[in-house]
Amino acid sequence: MKIRVLVSLKPGVLDPQGRAVHHALEGLGFQGVDEVRIGRTVELDVADSTSDEALADMCEKLLANTVIENYKIEKLG
Amino acid sequence: MKIRVLVSLKPGVLDPQGRAVHHALEGLGFQGVDEVRIGRTVELDVADSTSDEALADMCEKLLANTVIENYKIEKLG
Numbered sequence: 114m115k116i117r118v119l120v121s122l123k124p125g126v127l128d129p130q131g132r133a134v135h136h137a138l139e140g141l142g143f144q145g146v147d148e149v150r151i152g153r154t155v156e157l158d159v160a161d162s163t164s165d166e167a168l169a170d171m172c173e174k175l176l177a178n179t180v181i182e183n184y185k186i187e188k189l190g
Numbered sequence: 191m192k193i194r195v196l197v198s199l200k201p202g203v204l205d206p207q208g209r210a211v212h213h214a215l216e217g218l219g220f221q222g223v224d225e226v227r228i229g230r231t232v233e234l235d236v237a238d239s240t241s242d243e244a245l246a247d248m249c250e251k252l253l254a255n256t257v258i259e260n261y262k263i264e265k266l267g
Contacts, residue, residue: 119231121231121233131232134232134252134253137252138248138252141248141251141252143244143247143248144237145236145237145239145240146234146235146236146237147234147235147236147237148233148234148235149232149233149234149235150232150233151230151231151232151233152230152231152232152233153228153229153230153231154196154198154228154229154230154231155208155211155226155227155228155229156198156225156226156227156228156229157223157224157225157226158223158224158225158226159222159223159224160221160222160223160224162222163222167220170220171215171218171220174218175211175214175215175218176211
């Protein structure tokens with residue numbers, strides 16, 4: 114079973130990498146970009162028997178820092 | 191308009207970060223994880239008038255390294 118975990122910074126947490134990308138896009142001449150936030154994805158290939166609780170547990174314990182990050186689990190089938 | 195760009199390593203490109211996460215998951219006792227690949231997301235808030243070509247151009251020029259990475263543009267509305 115393919116799983117994608119989307120990890121993103123919580124609103125309000127500063128994102129210097131996103132600001133740098135925003136600045137670079139403007140430097141390249143792209144207009145109308147308002148905000149840029151960088152996140153990461155973790156694509157896992159797990160056994161079909163893996164429970165939703167186990168997946169949430171992986172995120173809480175390792176994949177995301179829940180103090181400053183949100184995560185979302187998507188099943189890709 | 192909210193846009194999410196998913197950037198992932200092309201198949202066949204080594205992913206040491208993914209291997210480290212895989213190893214750490216096993217160390218934490220999670221069973222049945224077969225493969226782990228790490229990617230990143232760039233969430234952009236752009237003007238509604240931004241064309242698909244401009245978005246693809248941003249990806250080609252800055253957001254993804256198309257030699258080793260694939261990108262996918264998703265409109266979040």
